[in-house]
Amino acid sequence: MRDVTPLGGSPGVPPDPADSATAVVDDRGIVTGWSAGAEHLLGYPYDEAVGSPVTRLIAPDAGGGRNGLPTLNGPGTTVLLRHRDGRHVKVLVRAYPSVDHEGRTQRFLVATPSEQPPPDPVTADEAFAQCRLPVMVYDSALRAVRATAGAVRILGLSEERIRGRRVTDILPPHLCERIEDGMGRVLATGESQQFHVRGRARRDAPEKVWSVTVSPLVTPTGEVRHVEVSALDVTEQHLARERLALLNDISAQVGSTLDVMRTAQEMADVIVGRLADFVTVDLLDSLYRGDEPKPSTTSSVPLRRAAQQSVLPGVPEALIGLGDVDDYPEFAPPVRCLATGRSSLHGTQDEAIRNWRRADPERAGVVRRFGIHSIMVIPLRARGITLGVAVLVRHQREDPFTRDDLFLAEEIGARAAVAVDNARRYTLERATALALQRSLLPSRLSAQDAVEVAHRYLPARTRAGLGGDWFDVIPLSGARVALVVGDVVGHGLRASATMGRLRTAVRTLADVELPADELLTHLDDLVTHLAAEEDSTADHEPDLEVSTDLVATCLYVVYDPISRRCTAASAGHLPPAVVRPGSPPEFADVPPGPPLGVGGLPFETAEWELPPGSLLTLYTDGLVQDAGHDLGNGLEELLRCLGHPGSGPLETLCDELVRTLLPARPQDDVALLVARTRAFDAGRVATWDLSSDPALVADARAQVLAKLDAWHLPDVAFAAELVVSELVTNAIRYGQPPIRLRLIRGAALICEVSDGSGTAPHLRRARTYDEGGRGLLLVAQLAQRWGTRHHGGGKTIWAEFELTEPDS
Incomplete structure (x- = not known):
């Protein structure tokens, strides 16, 4: 823009409109330009000022001249202007003639409040020089031009020594490179840069963190010739x-x-x-x-x-x-x-x-x-x-x-x-709960003839602690076996203790020879009573954190190697997987029933036949359900793993199931029980149907002795003969037809006498002159174990004799 002369003044360059209250008035006295400074000074917004007569802005007693403006003389004229709120503002106005884009004359007006003295360049220069903040000015060649007292103090150099030097001559390399890069970007783009640097301003100074701002210094023509670099110590904040x-x-x-x-x-x-x-x-x-x-x-x-x-x-x-x-x-x-x-x-x-x-x-x-x-x-x-x-x-x-x-x-x-x-x-x-749980779980499974078994128990490795999963293998009379898995809902010592109580109860009820559905009914009653006890504890000792939502699941399976049949009942537990030789694996159709402690519905049994060499797999939900897969996918994966079990060791199969189905850190306890069924052939079982004639007791003894001789078991012949004689006599005298005698040769010799009466005999001590009452006492003394089991056709009294030689 060419130099213009203010009315009554000497040539000069108009001030920057962004920093002053400026306006443009055409030759008709209409305002055509209005700056933000003018809006701040008089309160009129741009839309309201532009297009209005300039006389609207002048106080009534200010006098008027050409186009409504007062006569402007000298370097400036004091004029009373009217603020938008009605008050008068005394300002110093300077006018600069110019032309618009169509060549028409107009005036460029600059107003300064008269009470504000013009800036003193000497004072501004002294303020910069004495500023306590570290500020420096660099030219386009990135050489220092000015430095404040703060910069001199921080750098440890006088302004004379700083002037003319680059940042690379003053600061350590890792600091100056980033600052010079910032100055180059500011000179190129005209936009400020701000960043943090960490280091020492001089060798003997402590390490600090600086917030560096690089700002452009713009000439009136809009050209960036210098940059200002300021640094603020933000070490404490950092x-x-x-x-x-x-x-x-x-x-x-x-x-x-x-x-x-x-x-x-x-x-x-x-x-x-x-x-x-x-x-x-x-x-x-x-x-x-x-x-x-x-x-x-x-x-x-x-x-x-x-x-x-x-x-x-x-x-x-x-x-x-x-x-x-x-x-x-x-x-x-x-x-x-x-x-x-x-x-x-x-x-x-x-x-x-x-x-x-x-x-x-x-x-x-x-x-x-x-x-x-x-x-x-x-x-x-x-x-x-x-x-x-x-x-x-x-x-x-x-x-x-x-x-x-x-x-x-x-x-x-x-x-x-x-x-x-x-x-x-x-x-x-965890160590306490694990020790408790290990003491409550079977340390080793007793030998029996019905199935070959392998098992795994893996405690959870999470913050929740151990759970209440358990398994058991319970020998039953008649060479049968009960396979059990269960899961107490919850984790910690309480779940482990409850698991131990339920496992003990299952063993006790199994010894009573209850059917599977009746056993779960009694177990459900026990869980209900345990929950009631915990409710009572919570009421009387409110400071104790006692959880009263006691729920458990259980699967009870009985396998008979003689009839080769399985009987199972479930209390809300997952069904067992069954693999018959030459057939694909499947889940047994066992009615699930309600979980223990819920009640409301009876338990039902399912029965199916298994050929020798079949696999029964019982498990808890931790094996097939995890964060990585849902229950449905886990059950499908279990069947896939059981698709080719072969005749290899069950321990290997258990390892493969655990490795395939479980993550490295199980989220829940896992109980796994795998059984391969066996069957007793006709040569290991002898059965006789007897009439109710007492004279047949001698024949029964003779037939038993003959069979024991054929089995090469002379060591137990005497005891077996006496026990058979006593049991058959009792069945004929006190029982009801039909009467059956059965011998089973397995790991032990088992003698069974069945009749149609539901009345069970009881062991008692006979008095001196009693004629009877000594038979069962004799049976208890001669047999390793004995007992009674009831069934739909009556009862069976059985006795087991330990064999001194292993069965070959």
Whole structure:
């Protein structure tokens, strides 16, 4: 824009409209231009001012001239203008003639409040020079032009020495490169840049964090010839954000598992590189067993290394490995910290550290080799118990630890200690529950002839703890066997204890020889009574957290190797998988029934025949249902795995099922029971139908002796003959037809006498002059086991005799 002359003044350049109250008035006295400064001065918005007569803006007593404007003389004329709110504003107005785009004359008016003196360039220059903030001006060649007193103080150079030098001549390389790049972008684009840099402004200054702003300095013609660089020390704010972020990461990342050592390692991993260069975490040895920490009775305290981490690869500063024990002398800072529960901050020349180095030459060598200069020792305390200590070291970072760093480390130690203590408590509870559960589950399954079995029990590895899954194999009379799996809903000690009570009840009811549906009915009554007891406990002891939603599932299967038939009943449990030789696997159609403790519906039984070599697979839902797949997919995968079981070992099949169906860390307990059926051929069973004639007792004895002789079992002949004689006599005398005698040769010799009466005999002690009452006592003395089972056609009294020679 060419120079113009203000009316009555000397040539000059009009001020920037963005910084003044300016307006444009055409030759008719109409306002055609209106700046933001004018709006701020008089209150009229642009839309309201433009197009209106200029006389509207002039006070009535201001006088008028050409086109309604007062006569403007000299470098400026004082004029009273009218504000939008009605008050008068006294301003100094200067007018500049110009033409519009069509060549018509107009005036460019600049108004300044008369009470504001014009800026003093000398004062502005002094203000820049004396500014305490570090501000510098660079030209387009990126050379310093001006520097404030703050910049001089920070850089340690006078303004004369700074002037004409590039940033690369003043600042360290890692700082100046980023700043020069920012200045280049500002000169090219005219847009401000803001970024953070970290380092030392000069060699002897401490490391700080600076917020650097690079701004363009624009000439009146809009050209960027200079840039202004200002730096603000934001070290404290940056450190506060770093500390807050570190604490947040400690809370988010430490304690992701309930493993003591893993929790300690997570703490070390988060700290290294952000607060310390090398970290060790040592815990009391008792924590690894889940026990309560106990004070040491010796002069030294053994601490086991739970975690260590370093900024250097391979953690070369460590003297021991993970899991090893480090014996600290009683005067060492870690031991003092463990005893007092108070943290400490040390330099390597502190007396405590010097004494420690003298007592431990190997550790002193590490201090010298890596240049360790600052040490913090903090306790890991949770719920009033000191669990261990953490040692934080600096050797790569030159700045020593500060009191603020110590406070931060104490907060980190407190949060990490809670996570470690949670892991310790979980370890203790899990060990207790697992010991209880193992004591309640069968340690080994008793030998029997009906099936070959293999089993697996896998406890859950989650925060919820162990569940209430169980299994059992119960030998029954007549060479039969009962296969049982169950699941108590819930986790923890309560579920394990309830599981033990239910397993004991199932064994007791199985010994009574109850049918499967009746057994589950009695078991359901037991669960209902247990729930009522817990309700009563919760009412009388409200401070105890007693869960009263006691629910369980159970599957009870009985297999008879003689008839080769299975009978099963289910209380809300998943059906067993059945694989017959040469046939695809399938699930048995067992009516599910309600879970135990729910009640409301009767239990039903299902019965089917199994050829020898068939597979029965009983399991809990943890095997087929997980976060990775739903129940339907899990059941399909189970059948697929059972599609080609072959005749190999059942242990191998169990391993394959576990490996295929379960993740590395099961979310729920898993009980698995696999049985391969056997069958007794006709040569191992002898059956005689007897009439009610007492004279046939002798014939029955003779037939039994003959069969035992054919089976080469002379050792049990005498006892078996007496027992058979007694049982057959009782059946003829007190029972009802039909009467049947059966001998079964298996792992033991079994004698059974059945009749049509439902009345069961009872063992009693006969008095001196009683003529009877001694028969069952004789049976109990001669047989290894004996008992009575009822069935739809009456009852069966049985007795077992141990065989001295194994069955070949």
